[in-house]
Amino acid sequence: MEQHKPKVMVLGTFHMRYTPDIYKVEFDDLLNERRQKEIREVVEKVKRFNPTKLAFEVVKENEEEINEEYWQYLNSEFELKIDEIHQYGFRIASELGHQKVYAVDWMKTVGNRGIGEVFEWAKTEQPDLYEYINEKYRSGRDFNLADKSIVDLMKEMNRESSVKREHEMYLALARIGSENDYVGIDWLRWWYQRNLIIYSNLAKLNSSPSDRTVLIIGAAHIHLVSQFLKESGMFDVEPAIAYL
Secondary structure (H helix, E strand, C coil), rough: CCCCCCCCEEEECCCCCCCCCCCCCCCCCCCCCCHHHHHHHHHHHCCCCCCCCCEEEEEEHHHHHHHEEEEEHHHCCCCCCCCCCHHHHHHHHHHCCCCCCCCCCCCCCCCCCCCCEEEEEHHHCCCHHHHHHHHHHHHCCCCCCHHHCHHHHHHHHHHHHHHHHHHHHHHHHHCECCEEHHHHHHHHHHHHHHHHHHHHHHHHHHCCCCEEEEEEEEEEHHHHHHHHHHHHHCCCEEHHHHHC
């Protein structure tokens, strides 16, 4: 008889606040009536997964702080900010009666180059590869909400084709560097380490077969976090697109 496993949904999203991501999303006032209605639609769709836990792209060290905000929100003492953790996460968790939310991210530096340094190096030293990456993966990929709904954008980001394309770009970055200086890999090792730590924190969080966790995280993480969860053999990974 097959043993039941904890279930995890990796919900990829755009960052509603500023972050130095490779891709940007241009959007209007997310607190206006139209956008709030669209955000509520995403919330209702994700609630159908019936999660027992909500995990966020927040560094583990800030878990107590994010829970203080969440408890204030439960007591009507906190106004939601323009942030996917608040707009999606706090709403889903509170409406399903959760008493706690979870932080699973890691962002410490380990002496490696930043992503900006990698692109700057490639621009000068490997212009052909730089242009290839720009044209194939970066140009025209900044998402604009002006002509679409938040629901449609979330669907686009969580489609298998989009997830695959995003990961392909990171593998293209691995080709940046000289014979003895692996410039792109210098950043990628941090990227892999970060996603492995997110996986490890999720694994510790999901100890019971009845656990059903939604991880709300930037869409760039979907491939690796899902891969690590699946290949561990410990979890059933439910694609977010099935609920969106």
